[in-house]
Amino acid sequence: xxxxxxxxxxPEPADAGLLxxxxxxxxxxxxxxxxxxxxxDELSDEVVVRLGFASATPxxxxxxxxxxxxxxxLQAALAEHRVVIEWVD
Numbered sequence: 462x463x464x465x466x467x468x469x470x471x472p473e474p475a476d477a478g479l480l481x482x483x484x485x486x487x488x489x490x491x492x493x494x495x496x497x498x499x500x501x502d503e504l505s506d507e508v509v510v511r512l513g514f515a516s517a518t519p520x521x522x523x524x525x526x527x528x529x530x531x532x533x534x535l536q537a538a539l540a541e542h543r544v545v546i547e548w549v550d
Contacts, residue, residue, distance in 0.1 A: 500527025501534065502545070508538035513549030520549050 480488070497512045498521055509527055513520070530538070538544050
């Protein structure tokens with residue numbers, strides 16, 4: 462299972478030319494407030510991405526466990542549309 466803090470950064474417009482500076486700052490601020498957990502469901506072969514605000518972190522512990530998934534498994538699940546996204550309140 463992979464725990465990744467939400468602060469991954471957003472490309473600056475000068476770097477990628479994709480986002481206006483204000484939108485990039487807003488997305489970066491939002492990303493800093495998010496946490497997520499990625500893994501495989503214990504009962505199925507689906508990859509689950511659980512996403513929520515940092516304030517919801519304690520609720521992640523009450524959800525079904527996720528098994529570890531390597532990069533190759535994650536890529537295969539994406540290609541086969543076996544990815545489930547869950548919002549944790």
